[in-house]
Amino acid sequence: MRPVTTVSGRAYPWGAKNVDTDVIIPAHWLKTITRTGLGRGAFETIRAQPGNLFDDPEFAGSPILIAGDNFGCGSSREHAAWALADMGITAVIAPSFSDIFSGNAFKNGIVAVVLPQAAVDRLVEVAKTDPVTIDLESMSVTTPFQDRFTFELDPFRRQCLIEGLDEVGLTLARDTAISKFEEAVVEHRPWLERKSGYAGIAVDGAGRT
Template sequence: MDAISSVSGRAIPFGAKNVDTDIIIPAKWLKTITREGLGEGAFETIRAAPGNVFDDPANAGAPILIAGDNFGCGSSREHAAWAMLDLGIRAVIAPSYSDIFSGNAVKNGILPIVLPQEAVDRLMEVARGGDEITIDLDTQTVTTPFQDRYTFDIDPFRKHCLINGLDEVALTLERQDAIGNYESRRAGAQGWLATGTNI
């Protein structure tokens, strides 16, 4: 996955609460065998309404989504994170998330930021005004051109993975030498396991 240390740009002022993964990506899109193109189905039911924030030309390419409480609730489909990433979203700011969605987001290179409702409300105002928001993962801050500055907490391991672009495969490959050494020792001591020979 792509590393992420900062995100800056327009934010989509969505703000809806209890948005489940079926709203993020409807079930009919789960038949695909690739992650590419899922952005087309992202928030499909909301985008069917004229004048929605996702299809507003002013928000085209916006890398930040501002959402409401309990974002990503519902089923555990990882496609929700894939669809948002394909839509160009690299960070979400909300008061709370479903635990499974939050984990899936990080594993796919999306930064889920938790801020108090008052801060989210203020960032919604900034986003509606068309001004950029800047997120710095290293300093764990969200800032605006109007001197707003909010700090957020993040698990150190999740931060490490995002800054270094490490998904689960990459994390395993970091231990490639140790895994190879173990396999060599095991083959020497228990070679019959590798060959499948019965004793």
């Protein structure tokens, strides 16, 4: 997972409320066994409409999506976060998120920023013409017009995003501690060490030793 300290650039000024995961990535895209290419299916039903925001060249490649209340509701598919990441979105700003989506976004390096509706409305207007910046160090969202909105983020998630640590990365970062623990277990409880085969243990037909 790539480290995320700041996310800056144009933002999709969408603002739609109650966007469920089926809108983010329709069910027929869930058959894939890879994350690559899911961005093509992101917001497929919206993109089917002429002149839609997501196919507007002015916003192509925008790293930020500004949405409305209850973003990511519906089914728990992690493909929703995969699809957003594949289309280049690194942060979503909304008044609230589904808990499951928020967790999936974090695991995939996407910053879920919660701001009051008034702040979101302001950012939607700014994003139509100008860039937006999200800073995880100062925990703020700013614009070229001196707007500054602070937000909160779970300290553990914030640190993982800044350091680029997903679940695998967190485990690898503790490799030394894990190895020392395993060595201590073998030293003090040698009977727990895995052995090949079951020599010396007889089991009868009823499963008794």
